[in-house]
Amino acid sequence: xxxxxxxxxxxxxxxxxxxxxxxxxxxxxxxxxxxxxxxxxxxxxxxxxxxxxxxxxxxxxxxxxxxxxxxxxxxxxxxxxxxxxxxxxxxxxxxxxxxxxxxxxxxxxxxxxxxxxxxxxxxxxxxxxxxxxxxxxxxxxxxxxxxxxxxxxxxxxxxxxxxxxxxxxxxxxxxxxxxxxxxxxxxxxxxxxxxxxxxxxxxxxxxxxxxxxxxxxxxxxxxxxxxxxxxxxxxxxxxxxxxxxxxxxxxxxxxxxxxxxxxxxxxxxxxxxxxxxxxxxxxxxxxxxxxxxxxxxxxxxxxxxxxxxxxxxxxxxxxxxxxxxxxxxxxxxxxxxxxxxxxxxxxxxxxxxxxxxxxxxxxxxxxxxxxxxxxxxxxxxxxxxxxxxxxxxxxxxxxxxxxxxxxxxxxxxxxxxxxxxxxxxxxxxxxxxxxxxxxxxxxxxxxxxxxxxxxxxxxxxxxxxxxxxxxxxxxxxxxxxxxxxxxxxxxxxxxxxxxxxxxxxxxxxxxxxxxxxxxxxxxxxxxxxxxxxxxxxxxxxxxxxxxxxxxxxxxxxxxxxxxxxxxxxxxxxxxxxxxxxxxxxxx
Amino acid sequence: xxxxxxxxxxxxxxxxxxxxxxxxxxxxxxxxxxxxxxxxxxxxxxxxxxxxxxxxxxxxxxxxxxxxxxxxxxxxxxxxxxxxxxxxxxxxxxxxxxxxxxxxxxxxxxxxxxxxxxxxxxxxxxxxxxxxxxxxxxxxxxxxxxxxxxxxxxxxxxxxxxxxxxxxxxxxxxxxxxxxxxxxxxxxxxxxxxxxxxxxxxxxxxxxxxxxxxxxxxxxxxxxxxxxxxxxxxxxxxxxxxxxxxxxxxxxxxxxxx
Numbered sequence: 001x002x003x004x005x006x007x008x009x010x011x012x013x014x015x016x017x018x019x020x021x022x023x024x025x026x027x028x029x030x031x032x033x034x035x036x037x038x039x040x041x042x043x044x045x046x047x048x049x050x051x052x053x054x055x056x057x058x059x060x061x062x063x064x065x066x067x068x069x070x071x072x073x074x075x076x077x078x079x080x081x082x083x084x085x086x087x088x089x090x091x092x093x094x095x096x097x098x099x100x101x102x103x104x105x106x107x108x109x110x111x112x113x114x115x116x117x118x119x120x121x122x123x124x125x126x127x128x129x130x131x132x133x134x135x136x137x138x139x140x141x142x143x144x145x146x147x148x149x150x151x152x153x154x155x156x157x158x159x160x161x162x163x164x165x166x167x168x169x170x171x172x173x174x175x176x177x178x179x180x181x182x183x184x185x186x187x188x189x190x191x192x193x194x195x196x197x198x199x200x201x202x203x204x205x206x207x208x209x210x211x212x213x214x215x216x217x218x219x220x221x222x223x224x225x226x227x228x229x230x231x232x233x234x235x236x237x238x239x240x241x242x243x244x245x246x247x248x249x250x251x252x253x254x255x256x257x258x259x260x261x262x263x264x265x266x267x268x269x270x271x272x273x274x275x276x277x278x279x280x281x282x283x284x285x286x287x288x289x290x291x292x293x294x295x296x297x298x299x300x301x302x303x304x305x306x307x308x309x310x311x312x313x314x315x316x317x318x319x320x321x322x323x324x325x326x327x328x329x330x331x332x333x334x335x336x337x338x339x340x341x342x343x344x345x346x347x348x349x350x351x352x353x354x355x356x357x358x359x360x361x362x363x364x365x366x367x368x369x370x371x372x373x374x375x376x377x378x379x380x381x382x383x384x385x386x387x388x389x390x391x392x393x394x395x396x397x398x399x400x401x402x403x404x405x406x407x408x409x410x411x412x413x414x415x416x417x418x419x420x421x422x423x424x425x426x427x428x429x430x431x432x433x434x435x436x437x438x439x440x441x442x443x444x445x446x447x448x449x450x451x452x453x454x455x456x457x458x459x460x461x462x463x464x465x466x467x468x469x470x471x472x473x474x475x476x477x478x479x480x481x482x483x484x485x486x487x488x489x490x491x492x493x494x495x496x497x498x499x500x501x502x503x504x505x506x507x508x509x510x511x512x513x514x515x516x517x518x519x520x521x522x523x524x525x526x527x528x529x530x531x532x533x534x535x536x537x538x539x540x541x542x543x544x545x546x547x548x549x550x551x552x553x554x555x556x557x558x559x560x561x562x563x564x565x566x567x568x569x570x571x572x573x574x575x576x577x578x579x580x581x582x583x584x585x586x587x
Numbered sequence: 588x589x590x591x592x593x594x595x596x597x598x599x600x601x602x603x604x605x606x607x608x609x610x611x612x613x614x615x616x617x618x619x620x621x622x623x624x625x626x627x628x629x630x631x632x633x634x635x636x637x638x639x640x641x642x643x644x645x646x647x648x649x650x651x652x653x654x655x656x657x658x659x660x661x662x663x664x665x666x667x668x669x670x671x672x673x674x675x676x677x678x679x680x681x682x683x684x685x686x687x688x689x690x691x692x693x694x695x696x697x698x699x700x701x702x703x704x705x706x707x708x709x710x711x712x713x714x715x716x717x718x719x720x721x722x723x724x725x726x727x728x729x730x731x732x733x734x735x736x737x738x739x740x741x742x743x744x745x746x747x748x749x750x751x752x753x754x755x756x757x758x759x760x761x762x763x764x765x766x767x768x769x770x771x772x773x774x775x776x777x778x779x780x781x782x783x784x785x786x787x788x789x790x791x792x793x794x795x796x797x798x799x800x801x802x803x804x805x806x807x808x809x810x811x812x813x814x815x816x817x818x819x820x821x822x823x824x825x826x827x828x829x830x831x832x833x834x835x836x837x838x839x840x841x842x843x844x845x
Contacts, residue, residue: 119600120599120600121599125600185621189614189617190614192617194610196613197606198601224620224624227622227625227627227628228627231626231783234779234783235632238779242717242718244772244775245771245775246632251772252640252768252769252772253772257632257635529599
């Protein structure tokens with residue numbers, strides 16, 4: 001990929017000379033490795049998380065590649081059956097515990113919650129840094145257990161297989177997940193206390209950006225669900241290490257108890273993964289359709305609704321595991337109930353787009369992709385919540401496709417939307433407009449080709465986690481693997497053009513998208529304490545006053561990014577990075 | 588940092604001490620919520636098995652040392668009182684008294700752990716530990732009374748090296764349908780719950796000594812007593828958890844007649 005290409009198409013005009021050295025900001029304040037490793041700045045910690053989870057995303061992606069390549073042939077194309085088990089377990093553990101759970105809360109939550117509510121840092125900066133070290137310790141253990149032979153239990157770790165039969169490195173892997181859970185708790189606690197106690201003057205609860213609301217709901221789940229899986233994993237490790245029978249039925253234990261305790265966390269955990277993505281979407285859709293959100297309170301409270309109802313439906317993972325019929329009936333009903341707040345969000349997003357002045361920059365494309373894929377993922381979830389159909393579809397590729405539509409189609413798209421939306425603020429650089437839009441399209445196309453065939457073969461009965469399948473499923477499996485290849489290329493493209501933007505990207509203005517949030521008030525990249533310390537923000541209005549054209553401090557927004565985005569910012573790029581420039585024009 | 592906020596206790600990112608203390612208090616209460624869920628998981632699992640196997644849980648519990656547990660309960664309740672007296676001293680700005688009460692609290696906590704250590708050692712010497720030791724001990728006792736009727740088995744003179752619990756349990760297993768696997772299940776819960784609680788006690792001792800050190804350095808002036816309060820809230824939770832462990836583990840089998 002040539003460097004000239006990304007800039008060539010839209011930005012034929014000569015690149016304006018770069019203005020002088022940037023004012024002091026969080027990035028150029030200290031360059032040594034120690035200034036990063038011992039930082040207590042929430043923005044730098046967010047960047048540390050960004051770098052680490054990107055590595056784990058690649059690692060989980062490689063494992064997924066092994067799984068997909070192996071399924072090219074009906075008897076396994078590249079690896080042994082044992083290695084196949086280890087590959088899909090590594091994929092699940094890596095992606096869920098070390099990418100999806102920390103992705104948005106620990107990167108964008110860390111970086112932007114204090115900025116969006118107008119404060120200098122999270123409530124407990126040292127705890128925040130500690131959370132990263134704890135996370136890395138857990139990740140190191142998990143990766144080490146994969147490298148020295150892997151785990152073959154699947155990410156769900158069901159006993160008695162995981163405690164008695166499995167010959168793989170269950171204990172170090174589980175210990176890694178156990179430890180990283182504490183980092184999740186620390187992040188959640190920090191964010192929750194910050195939102196409660198550190199909002200800027202005038203930042204009332206109904207003026208909070210919806211991203212903050214979604215992170216609040218996420219933190220609630222992190223805080224109350226994660227400890228339960230922690231104690232469950234302790235019991236699992238004790239059972240495996242000492243051969244006692246807590247969950248082993250042959251020694252008096254109850255394996256269903258493990259499933260209950262495991263899903264009591266791991267079902268709410270999928271809302272830890274998806275809720276922050278929904279928050280990103282609310283930010284991006286309003287900004288790029290230049291409209292206030294439709295039904296602010298409905299969207300905000302639906303996040304809380306998902307968080308609360310999400311705690312009450314874990315046993316829908318166990319419909320065929322031998323729970324009582326009446327319990328299954330109740331959990332089925334409750335599972336349907338959680339579709340209500342999710343649908344409220346989708347309807348409100350759609351109504352927000354209606355008659356908006358929509359522009360299709362990369363963050364917007366990713367967000368629209370999120371909404372479309374989330375609708376498919378959400379609706380197929382209803383098939384699985386229905387008792388009768390679930391007996392047919394349970395443990396098939398239908399579940400895999402549903403799950404990936406929500407988690408990858410939903411959450412990973414939301415993550416990329418946030419990354420593209422906030423990249424100029426985090427790095428002070430603009431990335432290639434053409435390549436970012438192109439990558440969004442490639443990712444959506446690759447995604448459809450990967451996972452639509454899995455709905456088909458799942459419906460026809462191909463079980464998940466099997467390395468072999470009947471010959472007639474090969475066509476769809478090959479199609480899925482080819483789609484995964486496209487998807488992989490799509491994911492590589494941001495890695496390239498975002499990295500290039502750091503080297504030669506255009507300088508970003510304070511507010512390149514003309515967005516209303518407080519994070520866009522300060523320069524890009526932000527100063528060390530987020531805002532000009534003599535003038536901490538005072539909030540006078542709601543978060544999405546695009547129709548009035550004012551930000552949350554009531555100041556006029558710069559020109560909206562309609563039309564060709566390359567021409568947008570060149571006019572304003574020269575007039576400095578200071579957050580005060582629009583205010584000066586006013587006064 | 589502007590001059591009017593320039594007190595050493597105020598951290599750079601807070602507006603004033605009021606905000607800082609509010610954050611610290613809310614933070615520790617949320618942490619206590621996670622602790623309750625953490626212990627809640629294992630209390631829940633205990634409850635399930637207690638419901639499924641009430642008889643075995645009574646039998647297993649009856650062999651634990653209730654004397655040590657009672658003394659330990661007194662230690663912990665007293666330590667909660669001394670911790671509260673430490674807060675009072677901190678509020679009044681009485682540094683010497685603050686440090687003294689913190690040390691008394693840490694000493695009571697240490698006494699708890701020492702007693703707990705003796706108890707573990709006793710259990711270990713009696714082979715009352717799930718796994719190989721338990722199974723071998725029980726098997727030897729059962730072998731001695733193999734084939735005997737219940738009356739004869741009860742009168743049987745066991746070899747002197749047999750443990751008391753094994754003699755009684757052997758009769759119950761042979762004649763009263765007590766499942767030794769489920770007795771071991773209780774012991775698993777006993778060891779895991781008390782060990783996790785013990786780890787919390789040790790962390791608590793560390794925190795209390797750290798506060799005492801900070802107080803000695805003079806970084807806990809009366810307007811910043813929330814540090815002591817935060818540690819005390821944690822300490823009271825650890826104490827409260829013991830008040831649930833004590834009846835669940837030790838008193839379950841207190842009235843059991845062998």
